[in-house]
Amino acid sequence: MSPSPRRSETLIDLRGGFPRAGLVQRQAALQGIARNTQAIWSVDFTQSLEHVVTSLLSIASPELEWTDLHSLPLTDRHAMVRAVWLLDGGGPARAEAECHECGEWVEFELDLRSIPVPGGCDVLTVHRNEEERACCLPTPLVTEAANDGVDVAAACLQCSREEAEPWVDAVEEALSQNDLLGEILLVGPCVSCGRTLQTEFDLKSAWAAWMRGIVRRLMADVHTLARNYHWSEDEILRIPEARRAVYLNFCDVEEPVEA
Numbered sequence: 728m729s730p731s732p733r734r735s736e737t738l739i740d741l742r743g744g745f746p747r748a749g750l751v752q753r754q755a756a757l758q759g760i761a762r763n764t765q766a767i768w769s770v771d772f773t774q775s776l777e778h779v780v781t782s783l784l785s786i787a788s789p790e791l792e793w794t795d796l797h798s799l800p801l802t803d804r805h806a807m808v809r810a811v812w813l814l815d816g817g818g819p820a821r822a823e824a825e826c827h828e829c830g831e832w833v834e835f836e837l838d839l840r841s842i843p844v845p846g847g848c849d850v851l852t853v854h855r856n857e858e859e860r861a862c863c864l865p866t867p868l869v870t871e872a873a874n875d876g877v878d879v880a881a882a883c884l885q886c887s888r889e890e891a892e893p894w895v896d897a898v899e900e901a902l903s904q905n906d907l908l909g910e911i912l913l914v915g916p917c918v919s920c921g922r923t924l925q926t927e928f929d930l931k932s933a934w935a936a937w938m939r940g941i942v943r944r945l946m947a948d949v950h951t952l953a954r955n956y957h958w959s960e961d962e963i964l965r966i967p968e969a970r971r972a973v974y975l976n977f978c979d980v981e982e983p984v985e986a
């Protein structure tokens with residue numbers, strides 16, 4: 728693979744963090760991954776979305792362990808996904824909405840850089856009536872083990888389901904205010920009738936789909952070369968990218984060899 732002269736890299740602040748030598752490290756260095764097709768190739772995209780995201784983040788942040796990344800608060804993970812997305816030139820959030828008034832489809836876009844990430848520590852204070860409680864930010868370990876919002880609230884408040892039940896709305900409100908990248912809502916007028924429309928953009932799903940697309944294209948290239956040259960998958964993947972592209976060009980201009 729040809730080395731890129733200047734690797735895109737960024738450093739982001741974390742609300743959670745990683746235990747390192749008795750301290751908590753609250754910064755993570757991230758690099759773009761879209762050109763690292765060999766590494767993306769090794770990701771198992773049949774796993775749950777959070778697992779896929781952790782595996783992709785571990786490519787973007789090779790100094791961090793998979794288990795560290797998987798136990799980070801969702802807010803941090805979403806901030807990391809955005810950072811890598813932007814490093815790779817992912818562009819704005821785009822989503823379509825159908826107007827139920829006139830049937831028009833409208834595409835909205837939003838600059839992901841404009842979405843603030845609230846700072847602070849990884850424990851929030853939630854209020855309900857006169858009471859307040861400490862609330863931890865959820866991690867994938869929490870959401871994957873939860874059956875519903877009550878389970879999430881109980882894990883975040885570190886109490887029983889019974890105790891958490893009346894707090895669910897307060898916890899959900901606090902968490903969504905602290906995780907603006909988790910649910911990105913695009914709002915704007917219908918171009919035909921002016922009605923206000925809204926639609927959601929799921930950053931993590933969009934990122935996973937983009938990376939899965941890169942693997943699919945590489946698979947198509949492997950398929951073409953295997954058909955033409957009868958090389959194994961391993962052999963094809965070991966060919967430097969630039970040379971692979973030249974072979975693919977030959978396959979384009981020549982009659983395909985029948986297997």
Ligand SMILES: [Zn+2]
Nearest residue numbers: 826829917920
């Ligand atoms: Zn309309």
